[in-house]
Amino acid sequence: MRRIAALMFMLVFAGMHSAASVAGDRDSVQPTGAEDGRSALTPLAGTRVLLFTRTEGFRHGSIEAGTRMFKQLGERHRFEIVRTQDPRVFTDENHAELDAVVFLNTTGDVLDGPQQAAFERYIRDGGGYIGIHAASDTEYEWEFYGELVGAYFAGHPRVQEATIHVTDREHPATSHLPSTWTRTDEWYNFREPPRGVHVLMSLDTSSYEGSTMGESHPIAWCREMGKGRSLYTGGGHTDASFEEPEFRRHLIGALRWVTRRDAAPNQPAPSDPSAR
DSSP: HHHHHHHHHHHHHTTTSTSSSHHHHHGOOOOOSSSSSOTTTTTTOOOOOEEEBBSSSSTTTHHHHHHHHHHHHHHTTTTTEEEEEGGGGGSSSHHHSSEEEEEEEEBOOOOHHHHHHHHHHHHHOEEEEEEEGGGGGOOOOHHHHHHHHOOOOEEEEOOOEEEEESSSSSSTTTTTTTEEEEEEEOEEESSSSSOOOOOEEEHHHHSSSSSSSSSOEEEEEEEEEEEEEEEEOOOOOOOOGGGOOHHHHHHHHHHHHHHHHHSBBBBTTTTTTGOO
């Protein structure tokens, strides 16, 4: 039955997902280095990930760079990635075949009422969610999504270098990072600080110009929602973000955590080079 359901899943997506999906150009993807590992034993092998890139507001040019990165990581870590901008794929039937959904720089109201209800059931029943950058500029009027993403976008200063304090160095998404991490991106301010979340990283507000969050400025966090897991990261505005080895490993670790492919709670898997 699962093989039949899997075939139905792929047939549905074949008619809906973007031409940029991995099914369309997998053979053309060229590895960019060994920074995020290539292991047949990766904990993510066989997982299915939906990359959702719909925008009803500002559209980030880096969506294409992020899509390329996920396709490359899918090849290296043996997971399946399907990109779509079509909200009609948000159904109980399709969700049953997914291990995680990534909102990559989505903006505005991207799902209607029935699609929202199906997605909420998916998360509460054990699905995984990753929100990247403008995912916090999405679905302002949907209470469940506000809890899922953790905080809503309020504004940002210019793109600039900043120092990040890594507050949890055992989590799979941050275990590879030093205690402080300096990188360049567009640093979001949020309407309110995230509540009910576990903070993974915070910005050093003295290291750059434009924070309105006071001394405490979280920039990546995670939480559990029912049986599901959610992780948001504020990076990802620039194309260069998705070429950075540390940022790519951050996202692989995030994917491992939300899909429960972490070897043990807050511990990296020894067989996965990207988590070292």
